[in-house]
Amino acid sequence: MPILVGHRGAPLRRTENTIPSLLLAAELGADAVEFDVRASADGHPILLHDRTLQRFWNDPRMPGEASLAEIQALRTEVTGERIPTLAEVAEVVALRLVVDNKNPDLVPAVAAELRAAGALERSWFIGQPEVLTVVRAHQPEAEIVLSWVGPDLPPDTLLDAVRPQALNLRWDSLTEESVERAAARGLRMWTYCVDDAQAAARALAWGIAAVISNDLPAVTPVLAGASA
Template sequence: MAAVTVVAHRGDPYRARENTLASFSSAVAAGADAVELDVRLAADGVPVVVHDATLKRLWGHPAPVASLTSREIAALTAGRVPELSAALAATAAVRTLIDLPERSPALARAAVAAVAEAGAGERVYWCGDPAALRAVRAADPGAEIALTWKRTGRPRPSLLAELRPAWLNYRFGLITSAVVERAGAEGYRVAAWTVDSPRAMRRLIGLGVAAITTNRPAALRALLERGARA
């Protein structure tokens, strides 16, 4: 069986609240090869780790992340929404997939700068909004990019030429054997997101995907180890 990268989606959210340092530590302990996390820009220009545009769903505060300073976010969440620099330290043992969910070149530039300052460039790779990924490519010509793709049609050749991704990061239901074969022939690795059922995991492994993003990293790791022993 070819190696499959276990990517922990926002950490280990069934065991600790998503996108927190506790969740990242749990994912590493569960055997993840990489931790995926989401980054947004606070009002003071500091990249912070949170998926949603507001703090409402997880933290009960409806204020937009972009309207709050990093210090205010820390106060409202008892310090549990980390800055990107702290998240990179917590995931130092594995790779880190940074998801940029909004069309913001400023966010991309700030995140690239934070990665460089942390000395984490060799283990970080990027996914998210194509406009943000364009800014990543401009700020770091050597960045490793996983082009997030949510459509049935294949990515435009012009977009592929512009971003030069190493990965095609598909919503898992879009992946077929033809998708994997074509991507491999063109020199891309295929990643799937977000996959929690063992049945779907087994299907994707059988198709030859190179990475699976999951909310259950321990379950995927156990499945892979059983397969390796079979």
């Protein structure tokens, strides 16, 4: 059975990249949760995908223009959810953590907070080459999943620099041949986002190692059936 990863938690049911969303993903059967990390103006790693705080939080600033206190004072209108720190997530979410750090300068702080929470060894690092090359240099032992837009694999020079254990290709550009070429390079294949049963069945048939999904209930029966 592929590893089932909640994309920013369970974003169809709770606000993405919040603790309620991540915890709900665990309840819905996820093996791991993927989330995005940026920094506040005072350097604290927080969970946020977008470049600004506008979506969900109704604040036009970039996170680097607001202090942690200002960011954590923001609330969603209906449910009152807030933006958590990475430290909070590492403390309360017991699943594997799939960390998409958006800022290469934040790599040491992210590693330090995960280590302080005893979560570094259960963390995978996913995302773009410019960040992951820094992760590899800073953490030679890190488990790295390099995101890429297929179907072609990344160039050998990049693979040699990042030394990922797995690739993460967009589902809408992934092919079975991509999976086979990755396997020939000794790389596992992840894919995002798989959100329906038909796609989950095809990913299973192709031997995908990890499926990132926005809709865990839609794909879990297919993947769990294979395990049974």
